Amino acid sequence: MNDEVMFARQDEMVALNTADDAVDAQKYLIFMAGHLKLGVVAEDVVEILHNQVITYLPMVPNYIRGIINMRGQMVPILDARARLGMEPQEEDSLVVVLNLGDVQLGILVDAVDQMLDIPKSNIHPLPANSTQMLVSGMCSLPDGSGTMMVLDCEQLMPNE
């Protein structure tokens, strides 16, 4: 196991979060999955791991890559691309571990793009007839690098 856990990143995030005064702006972590830029609320991010050994788990949907051992805790890993209906990731890259309610969930992504404050008013709903899964809103990035899709974390949870 490679223990290069990116604590620094997390610390940075916390520091950035506290500095955040804008009331209706939220900090988003933007990562790449295929050609998509996806954003999650930075508060939900526990840490970002790379080079994790993912233990294959049989009998689960193909978008679940398996589980990892994060300091003695078992965390399931979702392949973001496979979950969104794209070609599954070929090589193991980054895992973004999210804490959603009581559940910890790792998302396998291509790369982490940036961290950004986005005012709530800038996030627009999807076009009414969009078939895009798991996305609750979209937002054009101020630096003109593209459009972020806000990942709907609640939908990541299995349907009971």
Place this chain on the structure above:
Amino acid sequence: MGSGNEILDMYIYETGTLLEQLETIVLEAEKADTFSQENVNEIFRIMHTIKGSSAMMEFDSLTTVAHRIEDMFFIIREGTMSVVPEEDRPALFDVVFQSIDFFRGEVDKVEAGEPLDKNIDSFMANINTLIAKIKGEEPPEPAPAGAASPAGKSASAPTAAPASVAPAAAHGGFSHGLRVNFDEGCGMESLRAFMLVTAVKDVVDEGNFTFTPEGVENDPSTSESIVENGFHLLFKTTGDRDSAIGVIKTVGSVQGYQPYDCAPPEEKPAAPAAAAPAVSAASPAAPAASPAPAASAASPAAAAPAAQQQHPKETLISVNLSKLDQLSAVVGEIVITESMVTSSPDLKGLALDAFSKSARQLRKLTDELQDVSMSLRMVPVSSVFQKMTRIVRDMTKKLNRPAKLTLIGENTEVDKTIVDSIGDPIMHMVRNSMDHGIEETQEERIAAGKDPVGEIILSARDTGSEVIIEIIDDGRGVNDQAVLAKAIRQGIASPDAEYSHKEILNFLLAPGFSTNTEVTEFSGRGVGMDVVKRSVEELGGTVSISSELGKGMTTTIRIPLTMAIMDAMEVSVGGSIFTIPINNILSTIKVSSSEVIHDSSSGEIIKCQGSFYPIVRAKELYQLQDGCTNIEDGVLIWLEAGDRSYCLFVDELLGQQQVVVKQLPAYVNSFNVKNYGINGCTLRSDGSISIILDVASLYTAARGM
């Protein structure tokens, strides 16, 4: 969490322990049909403690009942068991059992934060009737007497007695008065007074004394007057009064008494008031007419500390279970971390003498730590078994089917969580045996050449890795035909198929199956033994039934000793590593492809020790990418879980390990992987994860494919 809760927890724990102790005593005593003097003392002490702590917690109904039982045993203690006539003894035992149930019920309510049952009148009436009987009296009119409202806590300190009460009877030559005060807030003063009168009658001729208020026998409202003014006995002579004092000293809950002499009715009756301050029983005004030692004087409080001294010094402490859970979790982590450190790949190829030495020492200590932390959670199954004694007792009485329960190995220790959860399954099985197993009439048993008294054996033994609990009855046994017919009716079995004896017995464990069509008080409700099966399986155990028609039935429950840590075999299939509990492994076999038998549906069968078993290939079941396909390259593991036995084909055996069982994330479990034999996971010494297989459900999954 305030300190109030801690006190409440303590109260619940303590009362529970005392009740358990009490139940054991009474069960034993019932067998002997008598209470030994030690038992009586012990019960007295227990009731006294319950009374005291309940009063402290302000659970009035509990206090009142405990007090009354205490009174009853006080009488028995004074007069030994011989005061209880033979024919009343069953009633005595019943009352004590009822009271145990009452306390349990109320304590449960306390624990659940529900309001307590205020209506204890009918129960109190039972006790009171019994007390009256013990005292050799005709029972007082049971209902009204028992209905005496607990007089509440309004009992005031004795105020100057109003003129109207005491002297009213000072006519007719009853000029020597005796004022008796009962313990404050003891409740049921009218009955206490009645008992007092009854006791006094033994020594003083009935015509020679009178008492006020009258009607204490069946007028509960007199209680109030007694609380306020005391209970007055009036005697013709001082001699009679002196002998009465001797008796009063021995009666429970008397706080004190003062003798006084009534002035003629014309004069102001100030005497009782003047005498009032002298409340102490040791008052010199009270000549000790009876030789009763001071220690057994009326106040039970004086007696209790003496009884407590007989108890061994407290060497046990109670610990919150969640702390122990935490401890075992941490110890589990330490064990893993220790092996992660000592077998770290960074150390490879280094000659580290001192390190290795320390590492060995560390390993030894962590092993020890693990053993100790596991032993902390181990408790004997006797608490569960004892409860069954009670159930069998109650059911023999209710169903009028004499049966005895034999306990074997009740000191076998298992994990606390297991003890907590096996109670219900065992109870279910014991009730089943009583209800359906043991023959309805003794004649039936005699005709079958059996002892007219049925027997249920409850045994526990520890095999090192699992605990085996057996519930054996010598009743009718299972009627295969009836079970099969029922199974077919319920659509569990197919009418065309042939079933073996073993398979038919398994229908009993199928969901919703119950041979008894009527719902009985004890084992009805239409829930079958599948509940037993399910709860045992939740503990990682298995249930199996064996039976011979006419000879009885045996239910065997096997549960792993502890669920947190187990011995397991690690195997590899392709790149994946699986862990199989050692308990399930019968043996491992290398076979050549010629030994494999193919059936029509491309299934594979292998012959092991004279029997045929199906082969399940892990690679195919789990659709793994890599792994051996040629049966000669891999190895077969012959597994058994419950009554399922089969061979699992894997690539390689990696070795035996003690593993700490970890639950899979809830997210993963939501995909029902447990139905596919994936039961948990464990961390290997290098930090990687191995999946723990559940042998039973794996086979079910493989057959379903």
